[in-house]
Amino acid sequence: MRSEIQPGGQKARSFIEEARRDQIVRAAVEVIAEVGFARASLARIAQRAGISKGVISYHFAGKEELMEQVVDRVYAQIGEFVVARMEGAESAAELLRTHIVSVAEHMRANRVQLTALGEIFNNLRTTDGEPRYGVHTSEGLYQALESIYRRGQDRGEFRAFDVRVMAVTHQAAIDAMFAYWQTHPEHDLEAHARQLADLLERACT
Amino acid sequence: MRSEIQPGGQKARSFIEEARRDQIVRAAVEVIAEVGFARASLARIAQRAGISKGVISYHFAGKEELMEQVVDRVYAQIGEFVVARMEGAESAAELLRTHIVSVAEHMRANRVQLTALGEIFNNLRTTDGEPRYGVHTSEGLYQALESIYRRGQDRGEFRAFDVRVMAVTHQAAIDAMFAYWQTHPEHDLEAHARQLADLLERACT
DNA sequence: TGAATTTCTGACCGCATGGCCAAAATTTAG
DNA sequence: CTAAATTTTGGCCATGCGGTCAGAAATTCA
Numbered sequence: 092m093r094s095e096i097q098p099g100g101q102k103a104r105s106f107i108e109e110a111r112r113d114q115i116v117r118a119a120v121e122v123i124a125e126v127g128f129a130r131a132s133l134a135r136i137a138q139r140a141g142i143s144k145g146v147i148s149y150h151f152a153g154k155e156e157l158m159e160q161v162v163d164r165v166y167a168q169i170g171e172f173v174v175a176r177m178e179g180a181e182s183a184a185e186l187l188r189t190h191i192v193s194v195a196e197h198m199r200a201n202r203v204q205l206t207a208l209g210e211i212f213n214n215l216r217t218t219d220g221e222p223r224y225g226v227h228t229s230e231g232l233y234q235a236l237e238s239i240y241r242r243g244q245d246r247g248e249f250r251a252f253d254v255r256v257m258a259v260t261h262q263a264a265i266d267a268m269f270a271y272w273q274t275h276p277e278h279d280l281e282a283h284a285r286q287l288a289d290l291l292e293r294a295c296t
Numbered sequence: 297m298r299s300e301i302q303p304g305g306q307k308a309r310s311f312i313e314e315a316r317r318d319q320i321v322r323a324a325v326e327v328i329a330e331v332g333f334a335r336a337s338l339a340r341i342a343q344r345a346g347i348s349k350g351v352i353s354y355h356f357a358g359k360e361e362l363m364e365q366v367v368d369r370v371y372a373q374i375g376e377f378v379v380a381r382m383e384g385a386e387s388a389a390e391l392l393r394t395h396i397v398s399v400a401e402h403m404r405a406n407r408v409q410l411t412a413l414g415e416i417f418n419n420l421r422t423t424d425g426e427p428r429y430g431v432h433t434s435e436g437l438y439q440a441l442e443s444i445y446r447r448g449q450d451r452g453e454f455r456a457f458d459v460r461v462m463a464v465t466h467q468a469a470i471d472a473m474f475a476y477w478q479t480h481p482e483h484d485l486e487a488h489a490r491q492l493a494d495l496l497e498r499a500c501t
Numbered sequence: 502t503g504a505a506t507t508t509c510t511g512a513c514c515g516c517a518t519g520g521c522c523a524a525a526a527t528t529t530a531g
Numbered sequence: 532c533t534a535a536a537t538t539t540t541g542g543c544c545a546t547g548c549g550g551t552c553a554g555a556a557a558t559t560c561a
Contacts, residue, residue, distance in 0.1 A: 226479040267468030274431040
């Protein structure tokens with residue numbers, strides 16, 4: 092027995108184990124971004140990490156848990172960065188613009204993570220064949236965006252519109268901005284982000 | 297030799313062969329929509345079509361050609377429907393609204409095709425590992441949308457903005473609308489389409 | 502130091518895949 | 532009707548997959 096179940100449901104992990112998990116997750120991010128989800132086998136990830144394939148099975152319950160770890164860690168990073176930038180913003184319009192611009196800024200500096208996240212999002216399926224991520228897992232994100240838009244409506248900044256449609260569109264527009272940038276690396280991401288912020292702000296007023 | 301290369305680059309196909317190809321393509325659409333791209337093996341598709349696996353290999357050069365056929369045929373259907381609806385529209389705003397609403401209308405009646413298209417779009421890769429479809433294959437679509445937006449600018453209907461950003465956002469918003477509808481079948485697709493048309497129209501003026 | 506524990510290795514398993522092909526069945530042409 | 536051409540079958544192959552495991556190596560602990 093290498094660890095016990097803790098009250099919180101988390102395993103107690105040694106430093107070494109945590110370091111290994113980090114290393115494997117990072118290797119997974121790189122491999123997925125390079126060759127795509129379908130070709131990102133445990134063998135390739137292990138090779139990239141410079142370890143034997145069995146180590147992954149030793150530290151992770153299976154491929155699914157590894158992929159979920161990738162998602163969780165990347166998401167945590169993004170959230171940390173963006174939330175910090177949004178603090179202090181007052182108006183809804185300002186919140187909007189800050190959200191878009193800061194996500195863009197962070198992702199420009201972490202391109203591989205973005206690619207890997209997209210791959211997992213689009214491809215990972217649970218054992219029974221259903222997509223593991225998708226619109227249904229974005230519910231929390233949508234609600235967060237909705238609260239911004241609703242705030243704008245309450246403050247009289249924004250007109251009346253369906254906040255769910257706006258939130259879905261908002262998130263899709265950001266994703267598309269990244270997708271476009273990924274295939275057109277010379278594309279000016281920051282300029283796109285500003286244009287998008289203008290666009291959405293006008294759509295609300 | 298079962299067929300010769302024609303001047304146009306197309307093979308000359310017998311009625312029987314064309315019918316078989318149609319049948320296989322339709323089976324592929326169904327299977328992909330049901331179990332996803334990764335699990336849509338040639339065996340499953342053949343089983344669905346009620347034929348032997350080898351038949352697919354006989355009529356298609358490989359899995360990639362089959363998938364491309366699926367995309368081509370579904371795209372052709374969508375284009376035919378939408379273009380017919382857009383004829384007669386005068387103002388750019390009207391064109392915009394018609395585009396969004398008619399795509400939604402068509403897809404509501406052809407849900408499996410939409411799902412299959414998305415699966416292939418996200419997963420199909422060429423032999424060398426590069427994504428077969430993606431932003432880079434949407435160039436034609438973007439240009440078509442840009443021409444609408446530019447028309448609006450020329451006519452003085454629309455303000456000055458980056459038409460490429462608008463086109464990318466426009467397409468992404470439509471895709472997201474479908475994705476949301478797919479996981480929330482009770483969602484009112486037509487209402488969403490109308491909201492989206494309002495939203496984009498306001499963003500332009 | 503020496504024993505206990507954790508971590509790692511490399512071979513191996515069962516399985517599903519895409520593709521291949523000889524032979525059978527069917528359709529077409531003379 | 533017969534022969535040629537087309538189409539289909541069903542089994543076979545090599546490959547790569549995720550996962551497992553016994554035993555070796557490394558680390559920790561007493």
